[in-house]
Amino acid sequence: MREHRPESGHARNRIRRLTAACLLLITVAIAGVPAYIHPQLDPLRPADAILVLGGPDDSRYPFGIELGLHGWAPTVVLSNPLGAEDDWMTQVCESPHRGIEVECFVPDPPTTRGEGRELRRLADQHGWHHVIVVTFTPHISRARFILHRCFDGELTMVASPGEVSVPRWAFEYAYQSVGYVRAVLQPGC
Template sequence: MVIVFLGVGVVLAWLTVNPRLNPAPQVDALIVLSTQSGAHDEARRLAEEGVTDRLLVSTPEDAPASLCQESPGGATVECFSPDPVTTQGEAIVGTELAREHGVESLGVLTFDHHIERSRMLMDRCWDGELHMYEFEPVRGRRGYMYDFVYAMAAYAKTFVTPGCSAEPPQWMQTPIDHFKLDR
């Protein structure tokens, strides 16, 4: 059993630092996850290059919302508050909005350590074509390590919350919330 856990851990660690990207030349909509600074700049660039004409931007209460007042490259920008305020909440609300707009090909923009877990969560909520886009966050060595450790721990939460809208047990969510606040 220990060997299995170690094997899974090694694979997840590898995918965390070497995510599988599959950006398409064009998607019907791009969900911009509220992760780190740099996401909005990359979303603007992608819209201006014609990758999408619809940006669905996650903007929790404490997140910057400057992109919500713009229309880069003529794209329609729709901002939403995820519920719950997690990547899973972004997957739930973002894919609901995509379906409302008749989207068939959906892109998701996030950073390297967040791509594989985001893909898992989006796949649970979206049956259509899904493409992952990456931006490079501005971070030092400490930020890189923080993101890696957080990503590895967050996989546990992802595995105990199967399905699109399942919620994690409170005993697991409380320490995660404290860890996020201490950053």
């Protein structure tokens, strides 16, 4: 009985493709460390407003309001991508907050790009030149990239407190990487 052996050229091409895919995956993982795990965070200093970006972790909203209550900015703007469907956010937006103004908006589209467009509109309307932006650690770098396209002023990027689980980190690596590619391919705000 004859042994069937794959053609050596076909096997080599398959190995090359597999090697290239592994190298790409390793490169993305290594490149993601400074972008997603240890992004550039900025020291807090007084600003015109605080913008809290929407996302999967609700701890960022109380943190943004707390920053306002501690005097870092007189206005706190909360992004509410879910709109009226989010009862908790609706309650936060309608509650009085002593000493600060709280504004809420539904971004259009419900993405960081939509939040950037609203930031630009509000900054033009109110004359803001410096905004503190609150989001969670894996989103800091991509948010900075997108918001700088929409807002000519100074951004102070701050990570909200909270832990990110290992499975969530894996998801965020993929999600943020795809988001970066999409942001690069869609120039402008």
